[in-house]
Amino acid sequence: MAYIELINLRKEYIERRTHRRSKADNEHQGDKLIALDGIDLEFQEGELVCILGPSGCGKSTMLRLIAGFEKPTAGKVLIQGSEIRNPCPESVFVFQQDGLLPWMTVWENMELGLNHMDNEDEKNDRINEYIELVELVGFENNYPYQLSGGMKRRAELARALVVNPEMLMMDEPFTGLDFLTHMKMREEVVNMHEFIGKTMIMITHFIDDALTMADRVIVLSERPTKVKMIRELNVQRPRNIEKDPVLRELRDEIYLMLGVSYVV
Numbered sequence: 001m002a003y004i005e006l007i008n009l010r011k012e013y014i015e016r017r018t019h020r021r022s023k024a025d026n027e028h029q030g031d032k033l034i035a036l037d038g039i040d041l042e043f044q045e046g047e048l049v050c051i052l053g054p055s056g057c058g059k060s061t062m063l064r065l066i067a068g069f070e071k072p073t074a075g076k077v078l079i080q081g082s083e084i085r086n087p088c089p090e091s092v093f094v095f096q097q098d099g100l101l102p103w104m105t106v107w108e109n110m111e112l113g114l115n116h117m118d119n120e121d122e123k124n125d126r127i128n129e130y131i132e133l134v135e136l137v138g139f140e141n142n143y144p145y146q147l148s149g150g151m152k153r154r155a156e157l158a159r160a161l162v163v164n165p166e167m168l169m170m171d172e173p174f175t176g177l178d179f180l181t182h183m184k185m186r187e188e189v190v191n192m193h194e195f196i197g198k199t200m201i202m203i204t205h206f207i208d209d210a211l212t213m214a215d216r217v218i219v220l221s222e223r224p225t226k227v228k229m230i231r232e233l234n235v236q237r238p239r240n241i242e243k244d245p246v247l248r249e250l251r252d253e254i255y256l257m258l259g260v261s262y263v264v
């Protein structure tokens with residue numbers, strides 16, 4: 001049995017648009033917008049899976065369904081065989097940009113997820129451990145507005161990991177970062193994945209991120225969304241796409257699949 005199973009998953013949204021498109025537009029049925037339909041996917045325990053796909057194809061929707069933030073219109077999400085009906089923040093943590101509470105310091109934001117811990121010393125040690133891991137020592141008492149974009153993102157990552165969730169869902173975690181911070185964060189996430197070995201699902205628009213980081217890459221099509229490719233990457237890390245013919249070829253294949261005919 002897979003750790004996470006998506007079975008014949010469908011999600012419809014009611015469209016508020018009053019102006020209808022032509023009848024030939026078969027992705028819109030009545031006022032419904034079908035974000036996902038007939039999606040079957042499995043995720044194994046401890047896997048780092050990257051999901052690629054065109055904008056609007058339903059990637060974030062899929063993560064929200066797995067995290068239990070939304071309910072599927074049909075089909076189901078099973079985690080260890082049990083159907084997910086509600087959010088469960090202790091086991092699934094969704095990493096999102098600007099996830100820090102602006103009126104709390106870095107330290108207080110991290111403490112939030114550890115309310116259940118009574119032993120103050122243990123709690124403080126744990127917070128310190130993750131602050132060190134993301135190199136934010138000295139900034140514990142800063143508020144989010146007092147951090148740079150990259151530092152904020154690292155604090156968000158530490159905030160996610162300190163909870164020690166069973167699963168970590170990341171929706172475009174590196175978007176908006178400068179190049180060097182992006183590279184660094186990518187390395188950090190891979191190292192942390194090796195270190196803590198938790199199941200991670202990451203949505204990204206960066207093909208190179210997927211190829212450098214993932215145990216498995218999933219490519220989705222545009223709506224009506226289908227799974228276009230599932231590819232296991234048995235390539236040792238650290239990976240260098242330029243020096244690895246398999247990864248280079250796969251990169252070209254994915255670019256083509258996403259509608260880019262040449263790489264500039």
Ligand SMILES: Nc1ncnc2c1ncn2[C@@H]1O[C@H](COP(=O)(O)OP(=O)(O)OP(=O)(O)O)[C@@H](O)[C@H]1O
Nearest residue numbers: 013014033035053054055056057058059060061062
């Ligand atoms: N709450 C909502 N209400 C109505 N429609 C929604 C809602 N959330 C998403 N949608 C629609 O569902 C489709 C999929 O959206 P989703 O955010 O999952 O796409 P995505 O693949 O994450 O896109 P992007 O790469 O741009 O983030 C879009 O057409 C979007 O307009």
Ligand SMILES: [Mg+2]
Nearest residue numbers: 059060061171
């Ligand atoms: Mg999205």
